[in-house]
Each structure stands twice: as structure tokens, then as C-alpha cells.
Amino acid sequence: MTQIELRGIEKFFGAVQVIHNLNLAIADNEFIVLLGQSGCGKTTTLRAIAGLETIDKGDILIDGKAVQHLKAADRDIAMVFQSFSLYPHMTVFENIAFPLRATRMSSGEVDKSVREVARVLRITDLLDKRPSALSGGDMQRVAIGRALVRRPKAMLMDEPIGALDAKLREEMRAEIKRLHVKQGSTTIYVTHDQIEAMSLADRIVIMHEGFIQQVGTPDDVYSHPANLFVAQFVGSPVMNIAEARVADEAGAARVAVGGAATGFEFPRELLSKLNGHAANDGLTLGIRPEGVLVRHDAAPGYMPVEAQIIEPLGSFDIVDLKVGSKMLRARTKAGYVSGPGEKVHARIDPEQAHFFDTASGKSLGVRL
Amino acid sequence: MAAVRTSSEVALNRVAIAAVLVATLVFLAPIYWIASTAFKPKELAVSVPPTVLFEPEVTPFVRLFTKRVQMQKTVDPQVYDAAPWWEKRIYDGGERVLKVGKDVQLSQYPDRFMNSLIVAVISTVLAVGMGTFTAYGFSRFKIAGEADLLFFILSTRMLPPVVVAIPMFLMYRAVGLNDSHIGLIILYVAFNLSFSVWLMKGFMDEIPKEYEEAALVDGYTRMQAFFKIVLPEAATGIAATAVFCFITAWNEYAFALIMTNRRAQTAPPFIPSQIGSGLPDWTTIAAGTFLFLLPVAIFTFLLRNHLLRGVTFGAIRK
Numbered sequence: 001m002t003q004i005e006l007r008g009i010e011k012f013f014g015a016v017q018v019i020h021n022l023n024l025a026i027a028d029n030e031f032i033v034l035l036g037q038s039g040c041g042k043t044t045t046l047r048a049i050a051g052l053e054t055i056d057k058g059d060i061l062i063d064g065k066a067v068q069h070l071k072a073a074d075r076d077i078a079m080v081f082q083s084f085s086l087y088p089h090m091t092v093f094e095n096i097a098f099p100l101r102a103t104r105m106s107s108g109e110v111d112k113s114v115r116e117v118a119r120v121l122r123i124t125d126l127l128d129k130r131p132s133a134l135s136g137g138d139m140q141r142v143a144i145g146r147a148l149v150r151r152p153k154a155m156l157m158d159e160p161i162g163a164l165d166a167k168l169r170e171e172m173r174a175e176i177k178r179l180h181v182k183q184g185s186t187t188i189y190v191t192h193d194q195i196e197a198m199s200l201a202d203r204i205v206i207m208h209e210g211f212i213q214q215v216g217t218p219d220d221v222y223s224h225p226a227n228l229f230v231a232q233f234v235g236s237p238v239m240n241i242a243e244a245r246v247a248d249e250a251g252a253a254r255v256a257v258g259g260a261a262t263g264f265e266f267p268r269e270l271l272s273k274l275n276g277h278a279a280n281d282g283l284t285l286g287i288r289p290e291g292v293l294v295r296h297d298a299a300p301g302y303m304p305v306e307a308q309i310i311e312p313l314g315s316f317d318i319v320d321l322k323v324g325s326k327m328l329r330a331r332t333k334a335g336y337v338s339g340p341g342e343k344v345h346a347r348i349d350p351e352q353a354h355f356f357d358t359a360s361g362k363s364l365g366v367r368l
Numbered sequence: 369m370a371a372v373r374t375s376s377e378v379a380l381n382r383v384a385i386a387a388v389l390v391a392t393l394v395f396l397a398p399i400y401w402i403a404s405t406a407f408k409p410k411e412l413a414v415s416v417p418p419t420v421l422f423e424p425e426v427t428p429f430v431r432l433f434t435k436r437v438q439m440q441k442t443v444d445p446q447v448y449d450a451a452p453w454w455e456k457r458i459y460d461g462g463e464r465v466l467k468v469g470k471d472v473q474l475s476q477y478p479d480r481f482m483n484s485l486i487v488a489v490i491s492t493v494l495a496v497g498m499g500t501f502t503a504y505g506f507s508r509f510k511i512a513g514e515a516d517l518l519f520f521i522l523s524t525r526m527l528p529p530v531v532v533a534i535p536m537f538l539m540y541r542a543v544g545l546n547d548s549h550i551g552l553i554i555l556y557v558a559f560n561l562s563f564s565v566w567l568m569k570g571f572m573d574e575i576p577k578e579y580e581e582a583a584l585v586d587g588y589t590r591m592q593a594f595f596k597i598v599l600p601e602a603a604t605g606i607a608a609t610a611v612f613c614f615i616t617a618w619n620e621y622a623f624a625l626i627m628t629n630r631r632a633q634t635a636p637p638f639i640p641s642q643i644g645s646g647l648p649d650w651t652t653i654a655a656g657t658f659l660f661l662l663p664v665a666i667f668t669f670l671l672r673n674h675l676l677r678g679v680t681f682g683a684i685r686k
Contacts, residue, residue: 052581072584079585085578089600102587150586 001028002063002153002186004049009058011044011210018044020210022058026188031180033201034190035233041210042190046156049188050079062153073102078147082159084139086131092118092142093127099150117149120182136164140172144179154186162191173199194234198222206230228361231286231354237318240292242326243358244285246274255348257285258326264348265301266368273366274355284356289318291352292330294337295345302345307337321346402661405654410461413650427457428651432659434458435466435473477656480638485663486549487634488617491556495613496606498557499564500572504598506565507572508580518569521562529559530622537626547628555623560613567612571605572598607674611667618664635660 004026011019019041026032034042047053049060051072060068067075078099086095093114100110118124121141131139140160147155161172177200180187191197197204198218206213206221206229214226225231231239242257246266253270254263274283295302308327309320312334319337320327321344330346337344350368357364373381405413407424436458443459451459458465466473502521506514536555537546545551575598583593599606625637639656642649668675 050581050585052584071589072581073587073589075585077585079582081578081582083576083578085576085582087579087597087601089603098583099586102592146582146586156585 003028003061004154004186004188005059005061005064006045006049007059007061009045009048009060010056011041011048011053012056018210019048019055022210022212024205024212024215026186028186029184031187031189031200031202033197033204034188034207035192035194035197035204036207037192037233039209040207042192042205042207043158045207046079046158046188046190049154050077050156051075052079076150076153077156078150078152078154079156079158080140080143080147080160082162084131084143084160084163086134086139086142086146088131090130091127092123092129092131092134095131095142096127096145096149099146103150113149114145117145120148120179121145137168137172140164141175144176148179148183148185152185154188157187157189159191160189161196162193169196176200195236198234204234206233208233224363224367225286225354226363228284228286228356231356231363235288237289237329237331239286239288239354240328241284241286241356242328243281244283244355245281246270246283255285255353256324257328258324260324260326262303264303266348266350266353270350270366270368273368274364282358284358285348286354286356287328287348288352289329289331291349292321292328293347293349294319294321294330294332298345302347304343305346307342307344308340310337310340319344399661402654402657405651406658408651408654410649410651413654425457426454427461428649428655429659430454430457431461431463431649431652432477432655433475435475436463437466438462439464476638477635480633480635481659483549483628483632484618484634484636484660487552487556487632488614488663490549491553491560491617492610492614494553494557495560495564495617496568496610499561499568499609500599500602500606502561502565503568503572504594506569508577518566521565524558524562533622533626536623540627547630547632549632551627552624552632552634555627556617556620559620560616563616564609564613567609568602568605571602571609574605575601604674607671611671611675614667615664 006022006024009019009022010017022041022045024032034045036042044053048055048068051067051070051074055068058068059066062075062077086092087098090098096114096117097110100113105113114127115124118127121144123138123141123145126134126138126142131142134142143160157176160176161169164172173196176189180200189197189200201218203215203217204221205215208229214221214230216224216226221230221234225234225239228241232241245256245263247254247256247263248268248271249263251268253266253268255266255270256263293302298304303323305321305323305328307319308322311318311320315334317332317334317336319330319332321330322328323346328346353368355364355366356362404420406428407426408419408422409425409427412419412422439459439462443464448456448459455465505511506518511517540546540551545554579597579601580590580593583597584590588596619636620634621636624634628634628637635656639653639660642653642656
């Protein structure tokens with residue numbers, strides 16, 4: 001049972017503030033992912049929780065107890081580093097046993113605990129080897145084993161699979177998920193890879209320039225991005241973003257992007273929901289490529305557009321459609337649009353459209 | 369990569385091997401000369417042309433370790449027969465070994481050798497130990513004026529040592545450190561420390577910070593992390609630094625000559641002083657020099673694996 005709470009954390013590196021008034025409550029057994037680009041403060045936050053970095057303001061509470069003045073060793077937290085940090089001069093067994101050697105545990109118990117963890121991680125046959133003889137994935141398993149063996153209050157992981165190649169990364173992602181489900185421990189995981197975040201997290205915390213942008217379940221941050229940063233950071237291929245003008249035409253709302261003469265057709269209720277933002281400057285439309293619907297023949301609500309670039313991605317294609325001066329990226333079935341220059345018809349699925357205030361970047365919360 | 373080597377490549381390779389062999393012979397020649405002279409009968413040491421094939425003997429070493437005087441008359445045959453083999457060798461040379469009662473009087477060489485050993489070992493341990501801690505501090509913590517401090521440490525080596533030899537001697541005499549082991553040790557530590565700090569700093573920088581951070585999170589103090597993780601990881605660097613410091617302290621001649629004369633005199637100034645006046649006994653001097661070469665050779669040989677890795681550290685990533 002471990003809850004972690006961050007209250008009003010501020011951190012400066014010299015004159016540069018890297019964390020701004022950060023508040024976050026993490027529930028017991030929760031898998032939290034801190035997601036953001038490098039330099040956004042996610043790793044600093046993690047290191048502050050571990051006790052490897054001091055904070056300038058605020059409280060870090062573990063089970064309700066402020067720990068920001070405790071040394072790392074006294075916080076009973078385990079950490080897995082991106083570089084794995086396995087000690088080259090020790091065998092795998094000694095590496096895993098290392099945290100236990102700091103306690104007064106008898107060598108019999110140490111042996112038992114290490115073997116138990118090795119069994120769970122399926123690395124029993126590696127115990128006598130040195131880290132240099134291991135593959136990347138096995139190093140990772142050993143690093144996790146070293147973190148698990150002490151049964152810490154919480155696990156911190158700093159891009160633990162960032163150094164692995166793509167295939168192995170996918171494998172280890174599944175393994176980390178399996179372990180979390182099986183062992184169950186409060187986990188804070190740092191990554192810049194939004195796919196990793198989406199697949200692992202109970203809740204994702206998206207950070208940018210030291211500020212939390214949004215906290216929510218993977219579905220939340222994907223379907224209801226709080227601002228333009230989150231909208232563009234989460235999801236692949238990236239969401240289309242375009243300044244838009246909304247007009248009231250013949251009983252329907254029309255949303256024009258890229259200065260196009262005609263706009264995409266939207267239900268009329270959009271006008272009332274936008275409430276003043278309509279037709280004015282300062283409105284930005286966000287639409288994921290799967291929300292741009294494409295067909296060959298004309299149909300009500302569909303606008304004729306021209307395909308410019310086609311990126312085949314195997315299971316689907318990404319097609320750049322020219323709308324006014326903008327490119328709108330649409331996701332189509334593989335090979336649906338035969339080549340550049342082809343004339344097709346497109347519309348925007350109103351249900352998948354997001355509207356943001358251009359100046360602040362904040363979502364207007366308008367959903368149809 | 370060519371699986372089959374062309375004839376020109378083979379030829380080039382042979383030339384390279386030949387060049388290395390020649391260079392090795394040139395470098396080994398003086399060492400061979402010292403070693404062979406140390407085992408030569410006295411009269412062959414100065415023979416022209418030099419004798420290459422001879423029956424090796426250990427008499428020079430017996431002379432090296434004993435105090436002897438020239439005999440006025442020949443030795444009593446009874447005494448000669450009763451003497452151990454090594455004493456007979458001395459009698460053969462027309463000398464006798466000095467004794468107090470039955471105890472053989474040793475020459476100064478073992479003392480001087482021990483002095484060298486004491487001074488070199490202790491100064492190496494201190495210089496490498498202090499250098500390791502200092503380097504760790506510079507490598508891991510933010511230190512105000514770090515670059516300036518490191519430069520200051522390096523600057524202590526910029527002056528040729530001989531320039532400060534006389535002032536140092538006067539200072540040492542004033543505080544009574546001249547001709548003492550501690551005096552020489554302090555001098556050599558001061559001399560080697562800058563080298564040790566800079567070399568160890570390079571090695572420390574190569575050890576990932578995450579190693580200690582992992583240990584800190586796992587329940588260890590920084591001190592424990594230093595001894596359990598950093599030191600074993602730095603072993604290679606420590607070995608390389610120790611070899612260099614030891615060689616410097618072991619071979620140092622100028623300061624040892626000026627600062628010491630009796631009690632704390634080390635082997636380097638002592639060995640040439642054996643030449644004395646008149647006809648020098650080259651075989652005994654060669655024996656002393658040969659023994660003096662051994663510790664460095666053995667030390668370097670024992671640490672050769674670390675050393676090879678040590679001097680190429682940073683150039684090659686694992």
C-alpha cells in the first residue's frame with residue numbers, strides 16, 4: 001500500500017526553473033507514466049522522488065509522510081535506470097542481491113529472495129554470468145530484478161527500455177506490463193515515447209517545459225486532449241492542426257481551413273457550442289488523420305480535394321490532401337488512393353474534431 | 369575485408385615484424401648489458417672486445433651485499449676450507465668479509481634498497497589514494513572554480529623540479545626534514561599528486577554516475593557506494609596510476625641526491641656513489657642496478673592487464 005503525493009514542487013537549475021508548481025497524487029498500485037520531450041522536467045521529477053535531486057519548494061509525500069529531506073537510501077524506493085546500471089564487476093546474482101546486502105538480511109534469505117525474483121523474471125540460468133555477457137533484454141530484466149528484490153514501496157523507471165532496439169522494446173513493454181499486473185506495485189515510469197505511455201499507463205502525466213499539461217487515462221489524453229501540445233504529442237500519426245474559420249451557411253456550420261473558399265460541413269449546433277469563437281480569429285481545428293474521411297465518388301458533405309503525397313505504412317496509408325493552402329493528412333486503407341494528383345472527396349468527421357483557442361492553445365471542450 | 373592476403377601485404381607484414389624486432393633489440397640491449405655484467409667474473413667486465421659467452425657466477429651479488437677489506441696476505445687454508453661457498457668467492461678475490469664476532473657485516477646496499485622501497489611504496493599509496501578521492505570529488509560534485517583548481521593542481525608540475533631543488537633543500541634543512549623518509553615521501557607525494565589527480569579524474573569521469581545513484585537508491589550511503597562500486601570500477605585506473613607513480617618515485621634521482629645522504633638515502637643516488645675512486649668494480653655495480661630494476665619490472669608485469677586497459681581507457685569504448 002503506497003501512495004505518493006507531490007505538492008507544489010518547484011525546482012531550479014541555477015536561474016532556470018525546470019519544474020513549476022507540480023501537483024500530483026498517485027494511488028496505490030497505480031502505473032503512472034510521465035510523458036514528455038527531453039528537457040520537460042519528467043526525469044528531474046522522478047529523480048526528486050527518488051531522492052537523487054533536491055527540490056526547492058513543495059512536499060513529496062510517501063504514504064502521507066514528507067520525505068523530501070530524507071536521503072535516497074531511506075525512502076525505500078527502487079529505481080531502474082535507462083543505462084540499467086548493472087555493476088560490471090559483480091555477477092547477476094550479486095547485482096540482484098546488492099540492495100539486500102545493505103540490510104541485515106541473512107545470506108540464506110538473500111539467496112532465497114534472489115532466486116525467487118530470478119524465477120519470476122525467468123533469468124535463473126543467468127545468475128552466474130556477468131552483465132557484459134548478457135543481451136540488452138536480459139540486462140533489463142536483471143535491472144528490474146534488482147529493483148524488485150527488496151519489495152520496495154514504489155518502483156521508479158527512467159526510460160528503462162529506451163536503449164533497446166525496436167523489437168526488443170515491444171517485448172519488454174509487454175513484460176513490464178505482465179510484471180506490474182502480477183507483482184502490483186506503485187510505479188512511476190518516465191518516457192518520451194507516447195506509444196509506450198499509452199500501452200503501459202493507468203494514467204499518463206504529460207509534461208512540457210516544467211508544467212503538467214494534462215493528467216488522465218490513455219483514452220482520456222487521446223480522445224480529450226486538454227491543449228494543442230497534448231493533442232500533437234499523443235497519437236501517431238500526428239493530429240492535423242489548422243486555424244479555422246466557421247461560417248453559418250444554409251442551415252449548416254461550415255469550417256474552412258487553410259483559407260479555402262468552402263468549408264467542411266458541420267452540424268449547426270457547433271455554432272452555439274463555440275459561442276462567440278465562431279467566425280472569428282483565434283480558432284484552431286484539430287483532427288486526427290483517422291477523422292478525415294476519404295472516398296472516390298462525390299457524396300453529401302464531401303468536398304473535392306487533391307491528393308499530394310501518399311505514405312504507405314503497410315496496414316494503412318497516410319495521404320496528404322491539399323485543402324486551401326494547408327495539407328490535411330488522412331488515414332486510408334492501404335492503396336485506396338492510387339497516386340499523387342488523384343482527385344478524391346473528403347470530409348471531417350465532426351465527432352472526432354477538436355477545437356482549441358489559438359492564443360492559449362487550450363481546448364474549448366467542444367464535442368459533437 | 370580481404371580473406372586472402374596479397375603477397376605485398378605479406379611482405380609488408382614481414383617488414384613490420386622485422387622493424388619491431390630490431391627496435392626491441394635496441395631497447396633491450398642496455399638491460400642485457402647490465403644483466404650480463406652482473407653475472408660476469410670481475411676481469412671479464414671490462415674486457416675488450418666484450419665477452420659474450422662466459423660462465424655466469426653470483427660473486428658480484430655476494431660482494432654487493434657484504435662489507436669487505438683487501439687482504440694483506442693470503443688466507444689460512446684451514447680458514448678457507450671451513451668457510452661457506454660464498455665467503456670462498458670473496459677470499460678468491462683477495463678480500464675478506466668484515467665480521468663482528470661471527471656476524472657478517474652487510475654493505476649499505478640492502479639499507480638503501482629498503483629506503484627506496486619504503487619511500488616509493490608509501491608515497492605511491494598516498495599519492496594514488498589522495499588522488500583518487502580528489503578526482504572523485506572533482507568528477508561528481510559541482511565545485512566552485514573547478515577548472516581553476518584543476519589547473520592549479522596541474523601547474524605544480526610546470527616548473528622543472530631541479531629549479532626548486534635548492535630552495536626545497538634549505539626549507540627541509542630548516543624544519544629538519546632533510547635526510548628523512550618522511551621528507552622524501554612528502555616530496556614525492558606532492559610531485560605525483562597532480563599527475564594522480566588528473567589521471568584518476570579521467571577514469572572517474574568514465575564511470576557512469578548511475579552506478580552510484582543506483583546504490584544510493586538501493587540503501588547505501590555515498591561512502592559505501594564509493595567503496596563498493598566506484599573503487600572496484602576504478603581498479604584499472606588505480607593500477608595504471610599506481611604504476612606511473614611508483615616508477616616516478618622509484619627512479620627519482622635529483623631530489624634524493626640533494627635531500628638525503630645517509631639514513632634515508634635511496635638506491636638511485638647510492639648506486640653511482642659505489643663507483644668511488646680508482647678502478648670501479650663494474651660487476652658489483654651492475655648487480656646492484658640489476659636488482660634495482662626488478663621491483664618495477666615485477667610490479668608492471670603483475671599489473672600488465674590493468675595497465676594495457678588503463679592507458680587505452682577512453683580511447684576504446686567497451
